[in-house]
Amino acid sequence: MRTHLLSVVVLAFGTLCAQEGPPLMPWPSDHAAQEGRLRVQAPVQMAWSGFHDARLHAAERRWLVRMGDRTGLTLFEPDSLPGTTIAVAVDRKGDHLQVGEDESYALTIGEAGIRIQAPTDLGALHAFATLYQLLQRDEQGWYLPHVSITDAPRFPWRGLLLDVCRHFMPREVVLRELDGLELVKMNVLHLHLTEDQGFRIESNVFPELHEQGSEGQYLSQEDIRVILREADLRGIRVIPEFDLPGHATSWFVSHPELASAPGTYQVETRFGVFDPTFDPTKEETYTFLDAFLGEMAALFPDPYLHIGGDENNGKQWDANPAIQAFMKKQGMADNHALQAHFNQRLHAILKKHGKRMIGWDEIGEGELPDDITIQSWRGKEGLVRAAQEGRDVILSNGWYIDLCQSAEYHYLNDPVPADSPLTAEERKHVLGGEATMWAELVDARNVDTRIWPRTAAIAERLWSPAEVTDVNDMYRRLELVSAQLDAIGMRHKSAQLELVRLIAGSEEAAQDLLPLVQVLAPVEGYRRHAITEHTTRTPLTGIADAAVPDPTGPRSVAELLDSIQQGELPGQWAGYSWLLPQVDMQLAAVMMDPSTMNELARLATRRELMKGAGLAAVKAIAEGRQLEEDVCQAYAEVLLQAAGPRSEARFPDLPAFERLYRRVCITPEK
Incomplete structure (x- = not known):
């Protein structure tokens, strides 16, 4: 029998991480452990008071089935007399699309039973995730520790960017990640849908975009509707990104007339920053984008639509005499000014369709209204500058999980550290952040090994109080939460074993x-x-x-x-x-x-x-x-x-x- 490395290390030096505590991640705002254990008796039923709708009904079934899978007990039997009752009081339906909606909850477990109180159903969803994480076993069976928890997020924007372009991620992968996000209380899924390497969403207005730009691999609009429905049931927003004006090769396979240089375009197979860029001087560009973005605005209900805006090298613009003449006529000093012009036109299009613009750091370099939101990827300086200018901003720098850095590195990356130069008023513009799963070096087979469990540490940084920074305790809990993620279907453990079998033969x-x-x-x-x-x-x-x-x-x-x-x-x-x-x-x-x-x-x-x-x-x-x-x-x-x-x-x-x-x-x- 082989002895695995970790078990040997623990035997050799088992006192290194001997702290005790419940396997919660993110750690609650206020947690008061009490003496006693409530034994879980099947079946479990929820006694509802106040607001109750289809979202909560689906959550009841989902979480009780998951708890049953862990315990081996048939916990979801709604027509049977309850063995354990959970009293749930919810005041109203929460608008999960509204940034800053109330997500708080209170959870009490004691001799009198289990009680959940939440102003909105979103808080109740988070309470169910906490309850699942609290479930533990001893020699007598399964129990929930007596505890009193009052909890609310530190930041309202806690997300994961999933790149479905560079290597395609099919619907089942996206749906799976929603379950992981729900467990760790993240509330945003950012889908990166267009890129040099693929146009990954169906368009009914311009079907040639996905037909010619995806090599047959794209999310249909029915796929998107299913993803949106399942995200809604979990209180998760879905934000689409269409990268403009650069990172745009796949658009030009079917519409080369919109590019800034003539020629025949093919879907890119290499990785990097490439030249193909939309021509911002042609009125046809904006007519086309108005029609396309209008279609997408109707498909995605979130008030935000991401335009990318990053890494435009400007080479096609520099080499195009007509573009240079346009810039001279308009008094534009450089390509930054030209891209600002492009973004201003996009801003007007999005506003027409009822959307707020969000984009990477670069969109903040031109004259745009303050209602844009910046996603900061180049460094904390961009985040600070945006907040000081009165613009909302979210952080991704330091949370590029595709770069294979440690959970500790990500965990200690705080959007607003104690020494931040931002004033109290400016800090309100820091909405939170997103982990970014870029897909140059992952595919549908192993993407979970990069997302999980480290993203749970990022989720804690975005949810928990700033003072929660004990790295050793984070790792202790992360191991336990990793097992929980595995139990609800994440594939970070099984995918590694499958790849090893494939390599070994x-x-x-x-x-x-x-x-x-x-x-x-x-x-x-x-x-x-x-x-x-x-x-x-x-x-x-x-x-x-x-x-x-x-x-x-x-x-x-x-x-x-x-x-x-x-x-x-x-x-x-x-x-x-x-x-x-x-x-x-x-x-x-x-x-x-x-x-x-x-x-x-x-x-x-x-x-x-x-x-x-x-x-x-x-x-x-x-x-x-x-x-x-x-x-x-x-x-x-x-x-x-x-x-x-x-x-x-x-x-x-x-x-x-x-x-x-x-x-x-x-x-x-x-």
Whole structure:
């Protein structure tokens, strides 16, 4: 029987995260734990008072079925006498499309039973999610701890951007993410629907757009209606984005006359910033966009419509004599002024169709009314500037989950930190933020491994009080919430196992490969693009695709090594194989292609060398000595090899090995 890395680490050093507390994420505004446990008896029924409609009825069934799946109890039997009753009092229906609508609730669990009170049904939905997270088990069975919770979000805009363009995400993926967002109390799904690599929404007004610009992969309007209906039932807004004037190649496959340069256009397969851009000097451009955006405004009920507006390199504008003549005639100094003109025309079109404009940082660089909303991706400076100018703003910088950074990094990224230069009045313009799931390096198979569970940490930053910043406790709860997300259908766990089986070629070989994959993570930032030129045709079935961004095992190893190098030695340290079980590469090689096999062999060898160096360092610390010079030189070479500059996968605990090296190889100056 194989021993997995995390369980060994916990056995070796189980006191690192021994805090107790309910598996809640986001953490409530006010949480008062009490003595006692309420035993869950089947079936569970809700006793409603005040407002009650189809949204709440659907939520009752959804959450009781989920709780039944977890417990094995038949909890949803509406026609039977109740074993457990939940009293729910709701004052009115909430308008989930209104930014700032009341989402508060109060939840009490005690000897008298369970009581939920909420001004709107939106608050009641959040209370059900909290109730699900509180469900726990002991030797006597399933229970809910006695507790009193009063809760409300810190920010009204808590969202996830899902790029369905660069790699297509079908309806079932989008619907699945709604369930995850509901559990962690996020209330916005931002769909990025047009891009150089694909036009991913059906248009009845201009069907040639999706017919020629999507390679057959797009969301139909019926798909959108289903997504909107399910989002509404969960109190989640759906905001469409149509990226303009750049990132627009897929529009011009069927409408090259709208581009700023003549020619034949094809859907882009590469990634990056490309030249094709709408011609902002042609009246036909605005006639066309008026008709298209009018169609989309009628389809999507949210008051906001996102126009993108980012990363226009201006090359087609610079090379077009007619555009240059237009700019000169209008007294426009540069392309920023021309794009501001374009945005002003779009603003008028959206206003005509009853929509508010939202776009990336760049739309704030021109003269536009203050009723636009900025999505800040380039840095906190843009957020601060927008708020100081009296414009609403949401943050995405620091929450690019496609860059495979740690949950800790995202968790400590606060839209309005304590040292923010914004005044109290200016802070009101910071509506919240969105995690952004760009899809250059994910597809429908592994997208959940990038979204979950780290997005739950972002959800907490947007919901919970600013003072909730304990990283260790966040990680403790994140592991538990990850299991909850898995239980309601998120695929961040199962997708990794499926990819490992695909890479290994057999179930038996996959079991040997899995321990190696579980100590790896994809490289951070944009390094994968620098190492390998990926396109939309590149299979996403490599080791870096199977690895997850912030794996539990290496994080536990890093905590253990840091404690050891600080002098906290676990008993019988030499007996622990807490770095990596040996991978049977001979067995795995039977079904693998040579290039994958070579990469795995390199990674497995590097890990074994790290293991040997780490054990030597721990032994030296235990014996109160420094390592010999030649051993230190070998250790340094191991660290250099482990960094693997040409590998798309990395060892996330490598910095802990480097700190251990400094402890045993570098004599402190006296």
